[in-house]
Amino acid sequence: MQKKWIAAGTAALVFMCTAAGAYAGANLKPIKAFLNPSMKFQVNGQPFQPQNDNGAVLAPIVYNNTTYLPVRSMSKALGVAIDYNQQTNTIYLGEKAEGVSVAGTFSGDFRTKDPQLTTYGDKDYKDVFFNNSSGTRGASFMLYPKGKYTKLYLQVAAVGKDVEEIFVQDADTDIKLKIGTVAVSEGIKTFEVDISGVNDLFVHADVKSGGSLFVPLTTSFYK
Known part of the structure; x- marks a missing residue:
């Protein structure tokens, strides 16, 4: 209504x-x-x-x-x-007709444009978040849509080991807007998240030892 x-x-x-x-x-x-x-x-x-x-x-x-x-x-x-x-x-x-890359609103470590790290499968994504650190760990970053968009389409891939939990959270209210998993066999997986009126987003994944988290910033977008 x-x-x-x-x-x-x-x-x-x-x-x-x-x-x-x-x-x-x-x-x-x-x-x-x-x-x-x-x-x-x-x-x-x-x-x-x-x-x-x-x-x-x-x-x-x-x-x-x-x-x-x-x-x-x-x-x-x-x-x-x-x-x-x-x-x-x-x-x-409301929702925009054309998608807007999240790259301009990204904040966090493990961002890279190194072609040796930005390629997944046969495609070079140019600009990615790639947490390939060692040990079992949390991999996280911030996005700042500033209430301008209705939807977030976040692309994620698990490398080496499945990611058993990943979530997108409203950083101002601590409300989890999306919770999911990412299997290595799924390749690049897209999460659709309702972000109407949200200013700041916290994205977090639990990554196992021997696994990595790959998030292409050029093809993850807002609408």
């Missing part, structure tokens, strides 16, 4: 951007509107107050008998991913 509501109400939303230059070159028209700070909100039965990214309270705008709400604040309240492309002056709500 939440996603249907936000889709139906998109036409009645106004994008609040704090950067003064964000509207440069846009077709802006002056209007006479009113702020309505007395309007109250509830989301899923709980009181909700729209705020900007700095925590300042935002009031709805009333224009021509239509109430306009701050889209970024409402998208966060409803768990709907949002992003803005300044060059095309386009707001993206």
